[in-house]
Amino acid sequence: NAGVMQNPRHLVRRRGQEARLRCSPMKGHSHVYWYRQLPEEGLKFMVYLQKENIIDESGMPKERFSAEFPKEGPSILRIQQVVRGDSAAYFCASPGINTGELFFGEGSRLTVL
Amino acid sequence: AQSVTQPDIHITVSEGASLELRCNYSYGATPYLFWYVQSPGQGLQLLLKYFSGDTLVQGIKGFEAEFKRSQSSFNLRKPSVHWSDAAEYFCAVGPQNTGFQKLVFGTGTRLLVSP
Numbered sequence: 001n002a003g004v005m006q007n008p009r010h011l012v013r014r015r016g017q018e019a020r021l022r023c024s025p026m027k028g029h030s031h032v033y034w035y036r037q038l039p040e041e042g043l044k045f046m047v048y049l050q051k052e053n054i055i056d057e058s059g060m061p062k063e064r065f066s067a068e069f070p071k072e073g074p075s076i077l078r079i080q081q082v083v084r085g086d087s088a089a090y091f092c093a094s095p096g097i098n099t100g101e102l103f104f105g106e107g108s109r110l111t112v113l
Numbered sequence: 114a115q116s117v118t119q120p121d122i123h124i125t126v127s128e129g130a131s132l133e134l135r136c137n138y139s140y141g142a143t144p145y146l147f148w149y150v151q152s153p154g155q156g157l158q159l160l161l162k163y164f165s166g167d168t169l170v171q172g173i174k175g176f177e178a179e180f181k182r183s184q185s186s187f188n189l190r191k192p193s194v195h196w197s198d199a200a201e202y203f204c205a206v207g208p209q210n211t212g213f214q215k216l217v218f219g220t221g222t223r224l225l226v227s228p
Contacts, residue, residue: 004156033214033215035218040220041220041221042117042203042218042219042220042221043157043203043205043216043218044218045215045216045217048215056215091156091157093214095214096214100145100162100164100207100209100214101145101147101159101162101214102214102216103159104149104156104157104158105156106155106156107155107156109154
């Protein structure tokens, strides 16, 4: 959905570097979901945030991954010390208001060399 | 545990032929059900959704899906496929009425359309 903006669209990092992915939800929305799509797989839930609060991070890897959604600015998914297995497409989504559906951004594709 | 199974990894259909993509789910209660489509390098677009009521739901681009509670299935259909339908299709389930759209996705079915 064009309303959910993600950047960068493509990011290349070497092993050990940090990756930062940004997401601005649909206008007026204060909740975001992050999903990861590994090659040849479906999307897997990572974390659900509202502004200044993590609601559910049950899908986040225990180490190196963190997410935030500050009062001002976009939500950020941060991956420290990236490894090749982190290569994936990372999608952000805004929930519909009382519709039960998610509106996805176009994703950020991370490649770790 | 909640899960979604899309048993067909790839399907090839001739242009103009009918299409059915299978989806089975395992969930504690009747969930919300969705079909999304993803074109190469793009995000996901919602095709249709089922919340309640009529078990045959109509979506965009001429797609429809039928919810069958007894079979825990939500198969996607289209009577006549167009070349532009070539994409990856994902079935997803989520909890009802919680305001928490933590969707569980299947692994996807890649549709190829032959001339």
